[in-house]
Amino acid sequence: MRALFLFLIIVFAATPAPAQGPGVASDRDVPDIACDVLFQVSTIDALLDGVYDGAMPMAEVLAHGDTGIGTLDGLDGELIVIDGKAWVVRPDGRPAPVPGHVTTPFASVTPFEADQTLALGPAVSMAELAAALDAALPTPNLFYAIKAHGEFKAVRTRSVPRQAKPYPPLAEVTAHQTVFELGPVAGTLVGFYCPPYVKGVNVPGWHLHFLSDDRSSGGHVLDVAFDSLTVALDLTGEFFMALPPGDSDFYRSDLSLDRSKALHDVEK
Amino acid sequence: MRALFLFLIIVFAATPAPAQGPGVASDRDVPDIACDVLFQVSTIDALLDGVYDGAMPMAEVLAHGDTGIGTLDGLDGELIVIDGKAWVVRPDGRPAPVPGHVTTPFASVTPFEADQTLALGPAVSMAELAAALDAALPTPNLFYAIKAHGEFKAVRTRSVPRQAKPYPPLAEVTAHQTVFELGPVAGTLVGFYCPPYVKGVNVPGWHLHFLSDDRSSGGHVLDVAFDSLTVALDLTGEFFMALPPGDSDFYRSDLSLDRSKALHDVEK
Numbered sequence: 220m221r222a223l224f225l226f227l228i229i230v231f232a233a234t235p236a237p238a239q240g241p242g243v244a245s246d247r248d249v250p251d252i253a254c255d256v257l258f259q260v261s262t263i264d265a266l267l268d269g270v271y272d273g274a275m276p277m278a279e280v281l282a283h284g285d286t287g288i289g290t291l292d293g294l295d296g297e298l299i300v301i302d303g304k305a306w307v308v309r310p311d312g313r314p315a316p317v318p319g320h321v322t323t324p325f326a327s328v329t330p331f332e333a334d335q336t337l338a339l340g341p342a343v344s345m346a347e348l349a350a351a352l353d354a355a356l357p358t359p360n361l362f363y364a365i366k367a368h369g370e371f372k373a374v375r376t377r378s379v380p381r382q383a384k385p386y387p388p389l390a391e392v393t394a395h396q397t398v399f400e401l402g403p404v405a406g407t408l409v410g411f412y413c414p415p416y417v418k419g420v421n422v423p424g425w426h427l428h429f430l431s432d433d434r435s436s437g438g439h440v441l442d443v444a445f446d447s448l449t450v451a452l453d454l455t456g457e458f459f460m461a462l463p464p465g466d467s468d469f470y471r472s473d474l475s476l477d478r479s480k481a482l483h484d485v486e487k
Numbered sequence: 488m489r490a491l492f493l494f495l496i497i498v499f500a501a502t503p504a505p506a507q508g509p510g511v512a513s514d515r516d517v518p519d520i521a522c523d524v525l526f527q528v529s530t531i532d533a534l535l536d537g538v539y540d541g542a543m544p545m546a547e548v549l550a551h552g553d554t555g556i557g558t559l560d561g562l563d564g565e566l567i568v569i570d571g572k573a574w575v576v577r578p579d580g581r582p583a584p585v586p587g588h589v590t591t592p593f594a595s596v597t598p599f600e601a602d603q604t605l606a607l608g609p610a611v612s613m614a615e616l617a618a619a620l621d622a623a624l625p626t627p628n629l630f631y632a633i634k635a636h637g638e639f640k641a642v643r644t645r646s647v648p649r650q651a652k653p654y655p656p657l658a659e660v661t662a663h664q665t666v667f668e669l670g671p672v673a674g675t676l677v678g679f680y681c682p683p684y685v686k687g688v689n690v691p692g693w694h695l696h697f698l699s700d701d702r703s704s705g706g707h708v709l710d711v712a713f714d715s716l717t718v719a720l721d722l723t724g725e726f727f728m729a730l731p732p733g734d735s736d737f738y739r740s741d742l743s744l745d746r747s748k749a750l751h752d753v754e755k
Contacts, residue, residue, distance in 0.1 A: 264684055265628075358738035360533075361730060415743040416532055416687035458728040462629060470626035475683040 256457040257362045257411065257421075258283035259327045261469065264419045266290070266325040267481050268472045269386035273322020274463035277305050280326050281319070283459075286364055288410050288428040289326025291317065294392060295381040297439045299428045300328050301366070301409050306430055308437040310378045310397040314430060324463070327411055327421060329364045333451035339367075341446045348443055349425045352412070352450065362455035363412040365427070369448040373402035374429050376438025386468075393485040399438055406431035408440060408448075418479065420460065422486065441487065524725040525630045525679065525689075526551035527595045529737065532687045534558070534593040535749050536740045537654035541590020542731035545573050548594050549587070551727075554632055556678050556696040557594025559585065562660060563649040565707045567696045568596050569634070569677050574698055576705040578646045578665040582698060592731070595679055595689060597632045601719035607635075613710045617693045620680065620718065630723035631680040633695070637716040641670035642697050644706025654736075661753040667706055674699035676708060676716075679723075686747065688728065690754065709755065 260275045273292030280287075285303035290296065296309035298317065305317035337355050342348045356363065377396040410427035417423065430437040463469040528543045541560030548555075553571035558564065564577035566585065573585035605623050610616045624631065645664040678695035685691065698705040731737040 262684055357734065360737060360740060360742050416530055418687070419684035420688070456730040456732060458726075458730075460726040462724040462726075464724060466625065469628060472628060474628050 255329070255332075255453070255455050256283070256459050257327055257329050257364070257455045259421060259458070259460045260289070260323055261325045261463050262420050262460070262474065263325065263422055263482065264474050264476070264478050265463075265469050265472050267389045267478045267485065268474070269388045270463070270468045270472050271324050271382055271386045272463070272468060273324050274467075274469070275326075275461060276320055276322050277317050278319030280323060280328055281305060284328025284330050286331035286366060286409060287326060287328030288426065289323050290379075292322045292324060293381045293383075294324070294379055294386070294389070297376075297378050297428055297437070298323065298326060299409055299430045299437055300326075301407060301430055306434070306437065308376070308378050308430075310380050312378065312397070312399050312436060312438070314434050314437045329453060329455055331364055331366060331451075331453050333366075334454045335452040337450040337452070339448040339450055342448070343444045345440065345442045348448075352425060355450075355452070356412070357454070360414050360416075362414065362458060364453040364455055365408065365410055365412065365425070365450060367408040367448050367450040368406070369445050370405050371402050371443060371445045373400065373442070373444040374404060374406070374440065375400055375442040376429050376436070377441055378438045388481070390481045390484050398441065399436060401429075401431070401436050402444070404431050404436065405433075406437070408443070410440075417458075419474070422482065426486070523597070523600075523721070523723050524551070524727050525595055525597050525632070525723045527689060527726070527728045528557070528591055529593045529731055530688050530728070530742065531593065531690055531750065532742050532744070532746050533731075533737050533740050535657045535746045535753065536742070537656045538731070538736045538740050539592045539650055539654045540731070540736060541592050542735075542737070543594075543729060544588055544590050545585050546587030548591060548596055549573060552596025552598050554599035554634060554677060555594060555596030556694065557591050558647075560590045560592060561649045561651075562592070562647055562654070562657070565644075565646050565696055565705070566591065566594060567677055567698045567705055568594075569675060569698055574702070574705065576644070576646050576698075578648050580646070580665070580667050580704060580706070582702050582705045597721060597723055599632055599634060599719075599721050601634075602722045603720040605718040605720070607716040607718055609714045610716070611712045613708065616711055616716075620693060623718075623720070624680070625722070628682050628684075630682065630726060632721040632723055633676065633678055633680065633693070633718060635676040635716050635718040636674070637713050638673050639670050639711060639713045641668065641710070641712040642672060642674070642708065643668055643710040644697050644704070645709055646706045656749070657753050658749045666709065667704060669697070669699070669704050670712070672699050672704065673701075674705070676711070678708075685726075687742070690750065694754070
């Protein structure tokens with residue numbers, strides 16, 4: 220643990236947030252939906268249960284954030300939103316732009332603004348990276364968006380194939396996931412830290428996707444190794460969740476179960 | 488169980504929701520924060536852990552809803568928001584209006600619009616009422632706001648005294664709660680159903696407060712008995728949570744624990 224702290228140098232950027240997000244008009248004190256809000260479609264436990272039908276077009280999702288992760292209608296690959304553009308990495312491993320009309324069954328985005336930046340020294344695993352990031356948080360009880368750029372010695376990612384109905388649970392799909400051993404590669408880790416009390420709603424802890432600078436590779440991050448990494452964190456104290464509208468598989472999913480083990484299985 | 492269904496007559500009001508909530512201007516397709524959003528301050532587990540410092544003025548909370556429940560800064564009584572007015576029931580048992588500058592450490596509100604109305608027959612307990620309401624829900628996986636008006640044969644409520652620092656956990660406070668045996672009394676049950684997957688965030692199942700028509704009594708509902716009850720339900724598919732801003736007790740609360748038992752103890 221001491222080594223973690225030694226290589227952790229915290230630089231406080233103290234970027235002031237704009238008073239009003241772009242494109243949102245309001246004549247009273249409503250929460251600024253465009254600032255410091257994690258905007259989420261559906262819940263992780265519904266996804267674990269196989270609720271893969273798209274619930275919101277990506278164009279609408281992107282109105283709420285320029286940075287984030289998720290998947291597409293039918294569990295059609297791994298979604299990465301960066302700099303306001305949505306990319307999907309399917310099992311062929313090649314990132315493709317996502318048209319705005321394509322829907323998502325589960326996604327999280329935020330308008331990214333760095334509140335805190337970190338210069339991390341070497342790490343040889345996702346566990347080491349997560350521990351270094353955990354140590355830098357002012358509290359484990361908020362949400363954080365992360366963008367981390369660097370030259371990676373290695374990134375292990377995965378993707379999943381589009382599913383047909385009846386949809387199998389996510390753990391059955393990821394049992395046959397396609398794994399990519401990337402690196403050395405320059406790119407960005409994108410994702411979120413969610414606090415422990417949203418278990419069932421989103422993924423507690425760090426959930427990261429990757430996109431290479433040359434947009435030739437990416438996916439859901441399983442492991443990483445790097446000598447140095449520049450991390451930007453966006454402290455996020457507000458949370459908005461839009462559940463799938465209308466009568467759907469979401470209505471009939473058993474969301475009273477503790478799916479922690481299934482979540483652990485699909486994340487690793 | 489059969490009796491429950493027999494006395495349950497569901498009348499679908501099918502009230503069309505207005506396309507735009509009052510007072511919210513928007514030039515694009517953002518979620519309508521004033522419609523069908525449960526707006527929440529902080530989390531139930533933080534309250535269970537004694538995070539009682541007010542985090543938002545009631546005037547700001549009321550901008551997000553005209554109906555709801557919660558408590559006030561320092562755990563100063565039981566909050567009931569009805570028809571856009573906030574009332575607090577302290578251990579003296581007399582509802583008092585809440586000035587807009589007073590803050591809340593935990594509250595949930597929504598702009599109430601009935602989507603579904605029920606005419607319930609007799610019930611002799613909170614458990615019977617909850618079972619009848621459960622049976623009427625199209626799915627257990629959404630949020631629902633409830634306003635239920637009737638002549639109650641009996642309502643058992645409670646309140647809690649304002650706390651001084653260092654704040655004790657909520658279960659210690661409710662161990663010494665003041666209980667009111669009300670009735671017969673005309674009044675309204677106000678509150679929410681929250682789905683099981685928000686455990687830790689809000690109260691799963693039904694959480695009701697009461698306010699009498701003559702505004703002379705109320706509190707957190709422990710039990711009810713009635714011959715008939717008119718129930719209005721507001722299906723709520725969007726959820727907004729504002730966490731306490733800035734470095735505070737909230738930052739330091741251990742929100743990784745399963746506080747289900749403590750929640751059960753304080754609700755009953």
